[in-house]
Amino acid sequence: MLSLGSLTAGYDGGTVLHGIDLEIPAGSIHAVVGHNGAGKTTLIQTVAGLVPVSGGRVSVGGVDVTRLAAHRRARAGIGLVPQGRRVFPGLTVQEHLTLAFGRGRGFGRRGGWVGGGGQSGRARGEAEVWTPESVKELLPRLGERAGHRGRQLSGGEQQMLAIARALLGQPRLLLLDEPTEGLAPLIVQDIAALIRRLPEHGLTILVAAPRPAFAASVAERVTILVAGRSAGEFGGRELRERPELAASAMWHVGAEDATSTIGHSVEGTR
Numbered sequence: 001m002l003s004l005g006s007l008t009a010g011y012d013g014g015t016v017l018h019g020i021d022l023e024i025p026a027g028s029i030h031a032v033v034g035h036n037g038a039g040k041t042t043l044i045q046t047v048a049g050l051v052p053v054s055g056g057r058v059s060v061g062g063v064d065v066t067r068l069a070a071h072r073r074a075r076a077g078i079g080l081v082p083q084g085r086r087v088f089p090g091l092t093v094q095e096h097l098t099l100a101f102g103r104g105r106g107f108g109r110r111g112g113w114v115g116g117g118g119q120s121g122r123a124r125g126e127a128e129v130w131t132p133e134s135v136k137e138l139l140p141r142l143g144e145r146a147g148h149r150g151r152q153l154s155g156g157e158q159q160m161l162a163i164a165r166a167l168l169g170q171p172r173l174l175l176l177d178e179p180t181e182g183l184a185p186l187i188v189q190d191i192a193a194l195i196r197r198l199p200e201h202g203l204t205i206l207v208a209a210p211r212p213a214f215a216a217s218v219a220e221r222v223t224i225l226v227a228g229r230s231a232g233e234f235g236g237r238e239l240r241e242r243p244e245l246a247a248s249a250m251w252h253v254g255a256e257d258a259t260s261t262i263g264h265s266v267e268g269t270r
C-alpha cells in the first residue's frame with residue numbers, strides 16, 4: 001500500500017531523512033519510533049507531501065506520488081493527524097465534524113491508485129465512507145461532547161477529535177504523528193485500542209511515536225529511526241517479547257557516526 005524507496009528529504013537547512021526504505025501492506029499498522037529530532041515528523045510530513053523529497057520515491061497503492069502536492073495526496077486518500085492535534089478552541093465538536101465532512105466530500109475517490117488503481121471518479125474499494133454520525137459511533141465520547149468547544153475538551157478528547165476529523169477526509173492511508181503526546185496512561189491505552197481497530201475499517205496506518213512500548217502495542221511492524229536513518233525493523237510482537245531490541249537499536253547509534261554503526265548494531269541485536 002505505502003512504499004518508500006531510498007527516500008531522502010529535508011528542509012532548506014539540510015537533509016533530515018537519509019535513504020528510508022519502507023513497505024507497509026494494505027490493512028496493516030506500521031510504527032516509526034525514535035528520539036526527539038530523529039525525523040519521525042519529517043517522515044510523516046514527507047509522505048503527506050508537506051516536506052519536499054530530494055531523492056527516492058513515495059508510492060501509494062502502486063502509484064508514484066513523489067511529485068504530487070499535499071492537497072492532491074489528501075484528495076487521493078492520504079489522511080494526516082498532525083502532532084499537537086490542532087483543534088480549534090472556539091469551535092464545537094459538531095462544528096469540527098461538519099466542517100471536516102464538507103471539506104472531505106469527494107476525497108479518497110479520485111486519483112488513479114484509489115480503489116485498486118481504478119479510474120478517476122470510481123468509488124473506493126472496500127474502505128468505509130465516513131460521516132459525522134459514523135465517526136461518533138466509532139468514538140461515542142465525541143457524541144457525548146458534541147456541543148463542547150475545543151478548549152473545553154480533555155487532551156484525549158482532542159486527540160479523538162483530531163482522528164475523527166482526519167477520517168472525514170475519507171483516507172485509505174492514515175498518518176498519525178505522536179497521537180499520545182501529553183496523554184495520561186489510561187487514555188494512551190484508549191487511543192492504542194482505537195488505532196488497532198482502524199484496519200477493520202479498510203485503513204492502512206503509519207504512526208510515529210517516541211516510545212517503542214506504545215509502538216509495539218499497536219503495530220505489526222516497527223521501524224526504529226535514528227538520525228534520519230532506519231536502525232532496524234522489528235515485528236511488534238517481537239518487541240513486546242524482547243523490548244531490549246528496540247532500546248539497543250535506539251541507543252547503539254548515538255554520538256558515533258550513524259552510517260558506520262547502524263549495520264553493526266542491527267546485526268548485533270537480532
Ligand SMILES: Nc1ncnc2c1ncn2[C@@H]1O[C@H](COP(=O)(O)OP(=O)(O)OP(=O)(O)O)[C@@H](O)[C@H]1O
Nearest residue numbers: 011013016034035036037038039040041042043210
Ligand atoms: N520546519 C523545519 N525546518 C528546518 N528543520 C526542521 C524543521 N522541522 C524539523 N526540522 C529538523 O529536522 C530534524 C528532525 O525533526 P523531526 O521533527 O522530524 O523529528 P521528530 O523525530 O519528529 O522529533 P520530535 O519527537 O521532537 O517531534 C531535527 O533536526 C529538526 O530540527
